[in-house]
Amino acid sequence: MDYSSWVDTSLDLNISSIRVKSEAPVDAGRSGMAKELKPTFMDFQTKPSSKEETGALVEELNRVGEENRKLTEMLTVMCESYNALRGQLMDYMSKNGEKDRLAPSKKRKSESSHNNNNNIAMNGNSESSSTDEESSKKPREEIIKDKISKAYVRTEAGDTSLTVKDGYQWRKYGQKVTRDNPSPRAYFKCSFAPSCPVKKKVQRSIDDQSVLVATYEGEHNHPHPSMEATPGSNRSLTLGSVPCTASLASSGPTITLDLTKPKSSNDDKSSKPRTDTPEVRKFLVEQMASSLTKDPNFTAALVAAISGRMFQQNNSEKW
DNA sequence: CGGATTTGACCGGCGC
DNA sequence: GCGCCGGTCAAATCCG
Numbered sequence A: 001m002d003y004s005s006w007v008d009t010s011l012d013l014n015i016s017s018i019r020v021k022s023e024a025p026v027d028a029g030r031s032g033m034a035k036e037l038k039p040t041f042m043d044f045q046t047k048p049s050s051k052e053e054t055g056a057l058v059e060e061l062n063r064v065g066e067e068n069r070k071l072t073e074m075l076t077v078m079c080e081s082y083n084a085l086r087g088q089l090m091d092y093m094s095k096n097g098e099k100d101r102l103a104p105s106k107k108r109k110s111e112s113s114h115n116n117n118n119n120i121a122m123n124g125n126s127e128s129s130s131t132d133e134e135s136s137k138k139p140r141e142e143i144i145k146d147k148i149s150k151a152y153v154r155t156e157a158g159d160t161s162l163t164v165k166d167g168y169q170w171r172k173y174g175q176k177v178t179r180d181n182p183s184p185r186a187y188f189k190c191s192f193a194p195s196c197p198v199k200k201k202v203q204r205s206i207d208d209q210s211v212l213v214a215t216y217e218g219e220h221n222h223p224h225p226s227m228e229a230t231p232g233s234n235r236s237l238t239l240g241s242v243p244c245t246a247s248l249a250s251s252g253p254t255i256t257l258d259l260t261k262p263k264s265s266n267d268d269k270s271s272k273p274r275t276d277t278p279e280v281r282k283f284l285v286e287q288m289a290s291s292l293t294k295d296p297n298f299t300a301a302l303v304a305a306i307s308g309r310m311f312q313q314n315n316s317e318k319w
Numbered sequence B: 001c002g003g004a005t006t007t008g009a010c011c012g013g014c015g016c
Numbered sequence C: 001g002c003g004c005c006g007g008t009c010a011a012a013t014c015c016g
Helices: A003-020 A026-044 A050-096 A108-115 A278-294 A296-318
Strands: A148-154 A170-177 A184-190 A199-204 A211-217
Touching: none
Parallel strands: none
Antiparallel strands: A148 A211, A170 A184, A184 A199, A199 A211
């Protein structure tokens, strides 16, 4: 059979159809492809006999099916790599947020002594003044796995809400007025996963009342909820039953990321952090990166582009 | 009506 | 031992 000479044309059509609709199911792609192929054969070939044409089409269908299967396999590999990379990124971000780890429960002295000074100065190790006395204490506190990080978010001056939008879902469980700072301190627990141990304390900076200081303790044992919060994200990229988005069995919470609102409209309910400080800017950049990788549209476009390029490479090598 | 928030009470660590 | 203080609990309240 020398029908292989037709393959080049069909592959081009194949790629273009994939690009147009990357998330089309396999069967629909086949049938649509068969419809598109027919007039092309009519145009470029001297019209073969109906028997030959049928055989060619059948073979073409088989070939397209094979291509689709290869594509699915490639997407499977890519999605696995993507998930692995995302995990590494999350791990890196959580580790990079703070350089030190220490027991969070016995930090009153050091914390107060540090907070009397400017606490906007540095990120992370503001509580690590005297860890020797803690290490000499009873080893009951093996909560050393807790990680502490700080985030500084600038808000509107008149905004009195102690809310820091970081994409996670928090439940407030307490509020206290501490001695070293007249503004109240709010206590939050991560409520996205019931077993998530992460806590968050939010308090206004004693120096700048428009700056919220959010102190995070612990690590999230669940993926970032914004990937589940995206409506319709589950149906994108279900090629070959490969779950590219992590799935949790909870109803999607309404998470609002503040990175899409750089300019402030007068809304007193939600705090609008401004991207003035380098800390906030870095935080927003990290959020944007993670948000992009979780956007199904972005992922679909990326998959289409990469698959198209891979196919072009395969064609130049094999055919 | 169920989940989230508020707020006073309570607990445990620490210093004197 | 006692009081101070930060952190947490849980009943009451709010809200969609």
